[in-house]
Amino acid sequence: MEKSEVLKIIGQNVKRIRLEKGLTQLDLVGKIKTRIDTTNISRIEKGRTNATIHTLSRISQALEVPLSEICNLGE
Amino acid sequence: MEKSEVLKIIGQNVKRIRLEKGLTQLDLVGKIKTRIDTTNISRIEKGRTNATIHTLSRISQALEVPLSEICNLGE
DNA sequence: TCTTGACTTGTCAAATATGGCAAGTATGGA
DNA sequence: TCCATACTTGCCATATTTGACAAGTCAAGA
Numbered sequence: 001m002e003k004s005e006v007l008k009i010i011g012q013n014v015k016r017i018r019l020e021k022g023l024t025q026l027d028l029v030g031k032i033k034t035r036i037d038t039t040n041i042s043r044i045e046k047g048r049t050n051a052t053i054h055t056l057s058r059i060s061q062a063l064e065v066p067l068s069e070i071c072n073l074g075e
Numbered sequence: 076m077e078k079s080e081v082l083k084i085i086g087q088n089v090k091r092i093r094l095e096k097g098l099t100q101l102d103l104v105g106k107i108k109t110r111i112d113t114t115n116i117s118r119i120e121k122g123r124t125n126a127t128i129h130t131l132s133r134i135s136q137a138l139e140v141p142l143s144e145i146c147n148l149g150e
Numbered sequence: 151t152c153t154t155g156a157c158t159t160g161t162c163a164a165a166t167a168t169g170g171c172a173a174g175t176a177t178g179g180a
Numbered sequence: 181t182c183c184a185t186a187c188t189t190g191c192c193a194t195a196t197t198t199g200a201c202a203a204g205t206c207a208a209g210a
Contacts, residue, residue: 006132006142024156037199042158049197052125052167053146057081067081071128071146099186112169117188124167127197 006073008047010056013070015045017063031062081148083122085131088145090120092138106137 018028025038025045036058043049044059053067060067093103100113100120111133118124119134128142135142 001132001136003129003132006129010128026156035199037201038157039159039200040198043197046158048159050127050129050167052127052197053085053131054078054081054125055198056128056146057076057078057148061076066150067148068143068146068150071131071143073132073142075141075143101186110169112171113187114170114189115168118167121188123189127167130168 001073003050004047007050009073010051010070011045011047013072014041014056014059014063017065017069018045021063023063028059028062032058034058076148078125079122082125084148085126085145086120086122088147089116089131089134089138092140092145093120096138098138103134103137107133109133 018025023031025041028041029036029038036055040049040051040055041059044051044055056070057067060070063070093100098106100116103116104111104113111130115124115126115130116134119126119130131145132142135145138145
C-alpha cells in the first residue's frame with residue numbers, strides 16, 4: 001500500500017471519529033494536554049502530512065478511542 | 076499515556092512480531108521495498124525514535140501484520 | 151449582503167525522523 | 181581465543197513534521 005493511500009485512510013479515520021464524537025477540530029485540540037494546532041489536525045485529516053505515532057496517539061486519547069482504531073487501514 | 080511509554084510499547088510490538096516471524100532486523104529491511112535502515116529499526120524497537128505512520132506502515136507490511144497490531148497500546 | 155464558524159492552505163522557524171556509515175557491544179560457535 | 185552474526189549507538193546531512201500565525205475558502209443563517 002502506497003504512502004499517500006495510508007495517509008489518506010489515517011486522515012479519514014481521524015475525521016470520521018471526530019465527527020462521530022460531535023467535535024470540531026478546535027474542540028479536539030482543546031482536549032489535548034500538550035499543544036496541537038488545528039493546522040496540523042487539518043493536514044493530517046487531509047492526508048497531507050505523515051504524522052508521527054506520538055501525534056496520532058495524542059489525537060486518539062483526545063478522541064477517547066484506541067490508537068489502533070485510528071491506525072486501522074482495513075487490511 | 077506519556078510519549079516515552081507509547082514509543083516503548085510500539086517498539087516492543089515491532090520486536091515481538093519480528094521475532095515471532097523468525098526474522099532478523101536485516102531480514103526485515105530486506106522485505107521492505109523502499110529503503111529502511113536497520114539503524115532506524117533498532118531505534119524504533121528501542122523506543123528511541125518517534126516514528127512516522129508511514130514508516131510503521133512499511134514495517135507492518137514487511138511483517139505481514141495489520142498496522143493496527145503494531146499500534147496496539149493495550150488500551 | 152454580511153457575518154460567523156469551521157476548515158484549509160501558505161509560510162516560517164525549530165525540532166526531529168530518516169537514511170547512511172562507522173564503531174562498539176554481546177552472544178554463540180569453531 | 182578468534183570470528184561471525186545480530187544488534188546498538190553516535191554522528192552527519194537531508195527532508196519533513198510540528199507549532200504558530202495569517203490569509204483564504206466555504207456554507208449556513210440573520
